[in-house]
Amino acid sequence: MNNALLNPIQLGSLTLNNRIVMPPMTRSRASQPGDVANDIMATYYAQRASAGLIVAEGTQISAMGKGYAWTPGIYSQEQIQGWKKTTDAVHQQGGVIFAQLWHVGRVTHPDNIGGEQPISSSAIRAENVKVFVDNGTNAPGFVDVVEPRAMTHEDIGQVLKEYHQAALNAIEAGFDGIELHAANGYLVNQFIDSESNHRTDEYGGSLENRLRFLDQVVATLIDAIGADRVGVRLAPLTTLNGTVDANPIETYTAAAKLLNKHNIVYLHIAEVDWDDAPDTPVEFKKALREAFSNVLIYAGRYKPQTGHQAIEDGLADMIGFGRPFVANPDLPSRIAHGYPFAEHDPNTLFGGAEQGLTDYPVYQK
Template identity: 80%
Template sequence: MTVMNTEALFQPVQLGQLSLNNRIVMPPMTRSRASQPGNVANDMMAAYYAQRASAGLIVAEGTQISPMGQGYAWTPGIYTPEQIMGWKKVTDAVHEQGGAIFAQLWHVGRVTHPDNIGGEQPISSSALKAENVKVFIDNGTDAPGFVDVVEPRAMTKADIQIVIDQYRQAAVNAMEAGFDGIELHAANGYLINQFIDSEANNRTDEYGGSIENRLRFLGEVVAAMTDAIGADRVGVRLAPFTSLNGTVDATPVETYTAAAALLDSLNVVYVHIAEVDWMMHRIHRWHLNTLCVKPTKVC
């Protein structure tokens, strides 16, 4: 029987300029507990994260950067003063317990329903519906109402610039809220993943077609955020082999090796790889050292 040596797991580690008490990272998990109206982080969320502050780093739940970025009922935002103050309660509570916490910033793109985004049509890289995907809405009861997603509209170049600016501002807001850094959610079929993966992107402009073009939006978002708050405070989550929420890439090894090289050139502080079979959608094994150009956590 092989006995795993876990001693190193509990040793301090340096992440950019941030000193972590140990090498255990709590990954982001959607809780849908934000106060309404306004999708504001609250005292219950502060208690929840403070209870977990013994981890070396907490990555908080997916947090939308704008009203259009929300995919599910009751998820928190970080684009209003009230939301920033709500998150300040959370970060203060974690820091009081000696912990460190990053915000995970997301825009879900097409993985939503008009009821979650003020009646608007969702946006995506292309006008392609995510097939067999459901999200939950607030249907006026304590239980979530599951509904099919709808066909999105393809983003214009003006839309793309607006969203880049929203990501940049969300990173600034996260610093104001007391977070130690941010993680960009570029995985699991959400907006940035909808540009990266070939089966979700049929654009014919500079944001579609080749791998370089499909990674352009990712690079521009990361560059905007690192310019705003520093590369040593920006991590990125990728999911190379997932088919979650309808995104599939025809050449994932080539695509995500290029993504890793791009992120390396942008000096992000870490890359977070979603374990390839974590949802049992596709079972692949890939040597992670193909991708690990920066400190990497696998969840």
């Protein structure tokens, strides 16, 4: 049987070799000071360039957008040059790579943002959420997040400019496009979800108002680099980092319709992926498929067979495999040949150097 994951697909003007996505995964290996993408990151992504599409790890659009120690940025010239190493290495292997543009909003600590108070849609602290800071050792030091301040209209204007510039910077760095991180409880998500947004101006209250910031961010990204180079990631049913919506199916079906009007090149849905998490209802997936007409990507607890089936059923066009890509740089080949998957070492996910990043071998018979 030919697995549908192995079929080529058109993504805007790009022809992808297969429908397997390496989704964004924080690995916290950026060089210090300066949060600069480096040689080992270039090696890591190049090893995985047989993916139809790589979405690089979350990359902060500004110093204020940083949530965790050692994550890369894309707002300084040095950071742009650092990322060029990765994009060049991936392109030399025939791969396609998008940058994920990231502003964490309230999911941070003053130690990560130069002592500033974090910003968010509203002055609501995320409950039971920790981030890691550089505490002078090689191991991430976990601390509780703090209460943010509600963004002013001036703050919103400033962040929109930062997104616009970050998209331009990503193209300058050689990325084929960008993915807006609007999922997992970070800044854009903090505006969308009802329980994290208590604003009383045009950015809060009604569903239309709560989607306004997403609408404006996407518009400025498209203005910068064109709709065929912009994707968006949403996480409709996750409660990660404390963002909860009172009616997620209504909210995220409306978000998909809004993004469809913008004609973005893809919509990337992050499903809940812990082991005993509930499945995303099929009716909801059908509603998203109806609402959004370009490439639809799902990432979660997919196996080669369930990914194939989602594509065959018309619910998805591409499938992301997160943790399997950590330990299996040759994942498309393993799927094609039915080879077993290696398991990743969870202790080496964040921080450190080559170990647990670039030292996983390709499959040997």
